[in-house]
Amino acid sequence: MLSEFDLIARYFTRPPRDAGAVPLGVGDDCALLAPPPGMQIAISSDMLVEGRHFFPGADPSQLGHKSLAVNLSDLAAMGARPLAFTLAFALPSARPDWLEAFSAGMLALADAHGCALIGGDTTKGPLNICITVFGAVAPGLALRRDAAQPGDDIWISGTLGDARLALAGYRGEVTLSDDALANAASRMHSPTPRVALGQALAGLAHAAIDVSDGLAGDLGHILARSRVGALLEVDALPAGPVLAGHDLALRRNFTLAGGDDYELCFTAPPARREEVLQAARDAGTVVTRAGTITPEPGLRLLDANGRSLDLQPASFDHFTAP
Amino acid sequence: MLSEFDLIARYFTRPPRDAGAVPLGVGDDCALLAPPPGMQIAISSDMLVEGRHFFPGADPSQLGHKSLAVNLSDLAAMGARPLAFTLAFALPSARPDWLEAFSAGMLALADAHGCALIGGDTTKGPLNICITVFGAVAPGLALRRDAAQPGDDIWISGTLGDARLALAGYRGEVTLSDDALANAASRMHSPTPRVALGQALAGLAHAAIDVSDGLAGDLGHILARSRVGALLEVDALPAGPVLAGHDLALRRNFTLAGGDDYELCFTAPPARREEVLQAARDAGTVVTRAGTITPEPGLRLLDANGRSLDLQPASFDHFTAP
Numbered sequence: 179m180l181s182e183f184d185l186i187a188r189y190f191t192r193p194p195r196d197a198g199a200v201p202l203g204v205g206d207d208c209a210l211l212a213p214p215p216g217m218q219i220a221i222s223s224d225m226l227v228e229g230r231h232f233f234p235g236a237d238p239s240q241l242g243h244k245s246l247a248v249n250l251s252d253l254a255a256m257g258a259r260p261l262a263f264t265l266a267f268a269l270p271s272a273r274p275d276w277l278e279a280f281s282a283g284m285l286a287l288a289d290a291h292g293c294a295l296i297g298g299d300t301t302k303g304p305l306n307i308c309i310t311v312f313g314a315v316a317p318g319l320a321l322r323r324d325a326a327q328p329g330d331d332i333w334i335s336g337t338l339g340d341a342r343l344a345l346a347g348y349r350g351e352v353t354l355s356d357d358a359l360a361n362a363a364s365r366m367h368s369p370t371p372r373v374a375l376g377q378a379l380a381g382l383a384h385a386a387i388d389v390s391d392g393l394a395g396d397l398g399h400i401l402a403r404s405r406v407g408a409l410l411e412v413d414a415l416p417a418g419p420v421l422a423g424h425d426l427a428l429r430r431n432f433t434l435a436g437g438d439d440y441e442l443c444f445t446a447p448p449a450r451r452e453e454v455l456q457a458a459r460d461a462g463t464v465v466t467r468a469g470t471i472t473p474e475p476g477l478r479l480l481d482a483n484g485r486s487l488d489l490q491p492a493s494f495d496h497f498t499a500p
Numbered sequence: 501m502l503s504e505f506d507l508i509a510r511y512f513t514r515p516p517r518d519a520g521a522v523p524l525g526v527g528d529d530c531a532l533l534a535p536p537p538g539m540q541i542a543i544s545s546d547m548l549v550e551g552r553h554f555f556p557g558a559d560p561s562q563l564g565h566k567s568l569a570v571n572l573s574d575l576a577a578m579g580a581r582p583l584a585f586t587l588a589f590a591l592p593s594a595r596p597d598w599l600e601a602f603s604a605g606m607l608a609l610a611d612a613h614g615c616a617l618i619g620g621d622t623t624k625g626p627l628n629i630c631i632t633v634f635g636a637v638a639p640g641l642a643l644r645r646d647a648a649q650p651g652d653d654i655w656i657s658g659t660l661g662d663a664r665l666a667l668a669g670y671r672g673e674v675t676l677s678d679d680a681l682a683n684a685a686s687r688m689h690s691p692t693p694r695v696a697l698g699q700a701l702a703g704l705a706h707a708a709i710d711v712s713d714g715l716a717g718d719l720g721h722i723l724a725r726s727r728v729g730a731l732l733e734v735d736a737l738p739a740g741p742v743l744a745g746h747d748l749a750l751r752r753n754f755t756l757a758g759g760d761d762y763e764l765c766f767t768a769p770p771a772r773r774e775e776v777l778q779a780a781r782d783a784g785t786v787v788t789r790a791g792t793i794t795p796e797p798g799l800r801l802l803d804a805n806g807r808s809l810d811l812q813p814a815s816f817d818h819f820t821a822p
Contacts, residue, residue: 201540201639202642202644205645205725206578206644206645206646206725207544207574207575207577207578207645207708207709207710208542208543208544208574208575208577208578208580208635208642209542209543209544210540210541210542210543210578210637210642211540211541211543212540212541212639213535213540213541215537218523218532218533218534218535219532219533219534219535219541220530220531220532221530221531221532221533221586221618221619221632221634222529222530222531222586222619223586223587223588223619223620223621223630223632224588224621225588225589225590225621225623225625225628225630227590227623227624227625227626227628228625229625230623230624230625231623252529252530253529253530255529255530256528256529256530256532258530264543264544264545264632265545266545266546266547266630266632267547268547268549268628296543297543297544297545298545299545299546299547299630301547301549301552301553302549302552303547303549303550303551303552303626303628304549304625304626304628306547306549306590306625306626306628306630308545308547308588308621308628308630310543310545310586310588310632312543313530315532317523317534320524320530320532322524322528323527323528323529324528386529387529388529403527403528
């Protein structure tokens with residue numbers, strides 16, 4: 179059987195590409211990171227549990243990708259440039275085929291973003307993946323949740339709801355063709371963190387969050403921390419390509435409350451609309467304007483005719499969910 | 501039931517004491533850390549799994565302490581000054597009494613070391629605690645595993661073996677009085693990370709590691725990475741106060757191969773013995789000299805008369821252990 183040390187050496191140890199930024203990588207009591215001079219370090223940690231964040235038996239390559247993607251998405255939501263990450267995980271057993279696919283999926287995404295694996299921990303236990311990611315952002319430029327201003331536009335990157343639609347397909351809540359399910363499911367299994375867009379928005383947008391638990395709830399965090407409210411044009415929300423073919427009620431529900439899309443929701447002053455659109459073009463990501471920040475607290479939902487909608491979208495919560 | 505957000509707000513959110521060092525703490529997509537100018541960031545991540553690293557039903561206050569202590573011990577082994585940590589954990593259910601004790605045990609140790617909780621994640625799942633810790637160390641001064649030099653003294657902080665003795669007591673491998681078990685078990689449940697000693701040794705000692713899996717194996721990591729060997733005087737190893745009352749064979753076995761003590765094993769030039777002893781006095785920690793680094797590879801064990809001992813101490817490995 180592979181020992182813990184063999185496993186780390188074989189699947190998770192590579193010489194750092196940039197020894198200036200990472201003077202010491204995997205294999206000591208700590209890794210050493212040399213922060214870029216004058217920059218702040220953005221830090222996020224996400225834990226993924228089998229049966230809760232992913233299905234038992236999930237494809238290991240996709241799981242490796244997704245585990246890092248959700249963390250990179252947090253850096254994107256701060257406007258930070260990825261530097262490095264640590265990986266701690268518990269596995270029921272050290273299966274070489276699983277580990278090879280898992281590490282390949284994870285390290286391919288890491289390489290695409292220049293994000294070095296610098297350390298971590300492995301142990302035996304129920305499958306659990308915990309990544310902590312580090313990024314660089316200039317002081318004062320981070321996209322904080324508490325920085326939305328009345329009058330700001332509300333923007334959404336990419337499209338929403340296809341990850342939730344795939345979950346509904348798996349659960350039999352919605353009938354989908356095999357092709358439709360496969361397309362929608364790719365959003366759930368292989369989310370694309372909006373890293374380039376986030377960096378392009380630093381210093382341009384005011385507030386940002388990544389949409390992981392559902393837009394209504396996640397935007398709600400911006401509103402609460404910024405002590406503002408919002409008018410949200412529900413029918414202007416960009417539905418995923420599969421969801422877009424479904425009826426209005428489902429589109430509204432899943433764009434508003436579907437989680438796992440890992441798009442960015444951000445606010446920016448109307449005077450900077452052109453710059454926002456240019457930043458999105460430079461980053462290769464579509465962005466859609468879908469509302470306005472208001473001084474009055476609360477989230478008000480509007481239909482395409484500007485009439486109030488009385489929907490009750492529920493965000494996902496790990497301890498109150500069934 | 502407590503929601504994830506209530507739980508974080510109630511038990512794990514406090515304003516950062518030092519807003520200069522932590523411009524943004526718990527509650528956004530990322531925390532922001534302002535690195536001390538010119539310093540490198542030492543980073544370590546440890547995952548603790550119920551039934552493997554601690555007993556089911558473990559005292560939550562001690563568990564909170566230990567979860568952070570094992571991470572601070574990694575900073576100590578690099579000579580780094582604690583700055584901050586993130587906490588990600590999975591819980592079967594959000595029980596307020598358990599969470600209150602767990603956070604109190606953890607945050608008391610954090611406060612004692614000026615180490616701010618800056619972010620993390622909570623989710624439902626089999627009990628699993630993953631902490632990532634950040635410390636500051638000046639470039640070139642970190643105590644690396646690859647820095648031992650032939651001729652260096654080998655030093656051990658504190659005492660070894662009582663944590664392993666407690667495990668033997670719980671397992672019925674050794675008969676202990678209630679008092680003896682309680683005393684030995686305090687080393688297992690509430691380890692003391694040697695943070696002050698580690699910092700005092702930075703720039704003075706050559707190599708260091710913390711003893712988590714057993715001295716023979718952990719020293720072996722220094723030897724392998726430094727491409728050196730060692731003569732280790734087994735009977736000079738400082739046995740824990742409870743273990744010290746047991747027979748020679750048990751003392752040898754548990755000081756050599758017992759894990760979970762979280763003492764430091766470090767090497768330093770003989771010319772700096774007085775400085776090492778002064779650093780230990782300043783840090784309030786006893787240190788004991790118990791061997792020498794050799795140019796020839798391999799770990800050779802000696803008895804009190806300098807004769808070779810043929811013992812086969814086994815370090816703990818999570819994937820090859822039963």
